[in-house]
Amino acid sequence: MRHWETTYEKWRTYKNLNPDLKRELQLMHDDKTMLEDAFYTELTFGTGGLRGVLGPGTNRMNIYTVRKAVNGLANYIKAHIINVNERGVAVAYDSRYMSREFALETAKVLGAHSIKAYVFDELHPTPLLSFAVRHLGAAAGVMITASHNPPEYNGFKVYNEDGGQITPDEASNIISYIQKTEDELTVPYLESEALESQGFLTWIGEEVDQAYMKELQGISMLSTQELSKDKDLEIVFTPLHGTAHQLVLLGLKQLGFNHVNVVEEQAVADPDFSTVESPNPEEHQAFSMAIALGEQTDADILIGTDPDADRLGVAAKQPDGGYAVLTGNQLGALMLDYILSHSNSAALKNGRMLKTIVTSELGRKVAQHYGVPTIDTLTGFKYIGEKIRQFDETDETFIFGYEESYGYLISDFARDKDAVQAAVLASEMAYYWKRNGKTLFDALHLLFERHGYFQEDMLSLTFKGKEGSEKIASIMENIRKEPLTEIGGLQVHYVEDYLVSERKAITSGQTGRIELPQENVVKFVLENDSWVCLRPSGTEPKIKCYFGVCEESEDAGHERLNDLKAHMENVIT
Template identity: 45%
Template sequence: MSWKKAFHNWDEFEQLNELNRQELDEIKLDKTELEDHFYKYIEFGTAGMRGVLGVGTNRLNEYTIRWVSEGLAQYILSQGKLAVKRGVVIAYDSRHFSQEFAYIAASVLALHEIKAYVFESLRPTPELSYAIRYLKAYNGIMITASHNPAQYNGFKVYGEDGAQMTPSAVAAIVANLEQLKGRELTLAAVDTEMAIEQGKIKVISELVDKPYLCDLESVVINDSLIRKHGNDVGIVYTPLHGTGGVLMPQVLEVAGFTNVEYVTKQMNPDPEFSTVNSPNPENIEAFNYAIRVGDEIAADVLLATDPDADRLGVAVPDSNGRYQILSGNQIGALILNYVLDQRKQSGLLPHNAAVVKSIVTSDIGRKIAAHYDVAMFEVLTGFKYIGEKIAQWQADKKFVYQFGYEESNGYMLKAFTRDKDALQAGLMFAELTLAYKQAGLTVLEGLEKLYDQFGYYSDEVVSLTLDGMQGVAEINRIMTNFKTTPPQTVADLNVVVIEDFAKQTRTDCLASTITTLDLPQADVLKFYLEDGSWFCVRPSGTEPKIKFYYCVSADTAMKAADKLMRIKTAVTMLVQ
């Protein structure tokens, strides 16, 4: 269907809601804008779908939410009566229309007699993952756009294991959605209030909160340290107007951290995220308010979670008392080293212990794991792949999971959830900050010790945002160029290995041999240089971006930073 035909269908639909009608009338005379709203259907992938709120098939609105909910409903129906009976758990964050979208999804499912559990108010993504397993549901839905700006929302779908859906399940839903194209405006749903009265939709709260909080307590490793000295570490926490404010205060308090200050202006849900440009805890700007509070109390650590509380950001004071944000790789390295060290000291580190990181996460994790004789596994980007490893090891007993993480500030310590969990990670980072303080060290001094031991790693992610049809074409052009004419040298360093995850091949450029990669297909390229550095190129699965990941190491911080700059500059020239 052409974009003009799609636009005509929406324009002629008399029951179009008032908000969408108003926006449609405003853009009617702007051909470029109309085309962007209607030239395609918003894409559904392994991370569900995420996009800008607005009118049209390429936007998030009540009609595209009905469309994707119907596609999921048909998938569940195809899985049999037990899947229908087990039902779906639905949670949502603080974004515009999140609660409305949650109940639209529940009402579509209820039409097909599929049980729907909906949280009474906003809850974190990791609790949604937990709830699926706890309630033995067949699927889960999280209405969120994670750390994206306020104009976005999204629809994440989870499997019965609490992890995001497998590629085969996603393919089945996508096939359903193809058949439903053109019908999004007229898809039916039951009356929500009636469905609640009839028990087809069940509103839940403490039913899951209490057991989830109880399991979060088990994340603590050195309980006696916290009980004795929990008041000695100063903590500032902000949920950035999101779901973390619902549970994180209880998590820290119950664990024994009593010297905690909260960023008052950011504790309340706010769909506009009005105190930040973007609610992304990877960015120092998101910490502006937390830094003010930290300065007042001389806090040892600032913790921030994104709107759905699956990502954790951390800032810590330097020797001059100025707060420095830690990268996702640095946070991961610190947690990994602390967890393995504490478990080894206490005799709780199994002989077959294993940790997992994504292929775009810093290699310092490999050295840390090797130091403790712990196996390190790499997976594609996406916590569902970490979840697959956990399920595999629980079945074959070959390894015992200890920790999984991604450079994008996602961490999971205990497997009672199967997605990144900022509440787990925040609790653990508070504990390791206290442990360093009791040892007479700041967090940055602890990080410096890791670098002294394992090498100075400098890692960075550079994102290039390319919106609209032209943006998609440009992203495809960049990926095609790297595939068809791969660089032989970068910053005067020879490219020695190229991994093409779409082809599932590993090319040794020196030996002129090609071997098969033992990972699923993905549109990702990774280039290894002769000195051990690497860079990786991949389109984002959730945003109109192409991302460039870099990892270098050297024997000093200055040398590592210089090498990183030279490689980044060379890759940028290749892109241009």
């Protein structure tokens, strides 16, 4: 009997198996391919936590895989964090299937370890979980979310005591504790009644929300006199069936933005995300209903958050009256310019801007213009959060952090990307430019005229299942064995391999060390300030290829991007 069959039999014959999961297993009985995929491995605990398809099996998200992860987390924090039992763990959840159930399962297992759980009493955004960890002084945090993945997914995301996503070192330690749990089916837990009666479960909500809203008001660059004034700005907002509805509206209202039209069909917390193909503001189709409402109301700005409200998309009015969805790189550069242009020199003296290695170089140009250094991190906001934590021990000041995938952080009272903060600041920025007779689209082109026409794109290919994982590994292995020397007609100057922390010049062969943590990423630095970066996703069965160019015009940039994409698509497939 093969290994996966042994594991399947253990689940199938377990007398106390959850009835819903048992029924699903019975339906899968004759589908050997589906069974093998569900049991051939354990769901990978990546650098942030678990994420996977819902269903029975060790390679699926279910109460047993969650319990095992929580058991490992509990043992880890008891061994490495002080006063864990008194400080407890903050837990939040989004609008997905099984999110509330997984949040309660988290509390149940923590309770068996005599660790208190602070669980939000209703669905809440990811940045509120990050804030709650810091506000409550908790030992760790857990967010039940799969962000903008399809409806069949859910996830278990872990935060450290600083409120940031766990670092790779922390993740490795947690994984070692998870692996010590041999049987996911028999992890100890307390029933709900015992959990509350013994004081291991506290429901939280309004008090934490109010504390967050007070901090949120502080990110405004408006004068005290302007804060309370009614703002002449027409806004359309969609939470894309997720968690941001109430908090974004409250955040806008307390700054005087009262002319907000919500896409009501998408204000419903719907785990099927029934009005969109994908609940991802990176996908322009997610804005179709917001654009229609914007045209009806003659809106100045359209804003949309993903289901767990850590990503924000914005559409700006164009000269013809239509709307253009800004890229994450463009919106980040605009917000950075707005913040820096409204900050005094004393505040910027030790300021630092943070971005990832696949984020546009336009941000660096903007920061340089105001005398602010830029620090690059690896891809993933956890690295930005980790860098902010280091600033707590230096004389450096966090000014702004962003990544190309629509993640932004304006103020570090949260330590993860925060779409609530970003929604409020983007609206304020649109108001500023409107008062100056311009749209955000106009403001973007002012940046291009000053710094160059930077453009970026990304190619994402999905390879599902066991064969897909092997395909992705093969692609990365081959790209390292035979590094490209030319891409899309441009010569490669350097190859940066972050797995071995080495930067190698193609012509001379000289090497240098990359002072960043090791990660499975290869970046090609090309002539003409262009670059290509290849990396497997840490949370999805995808391999992603990022592109950046800077040309003399938009048209030239589009043409260059198309050449680079066509070349790399041929290489990958």
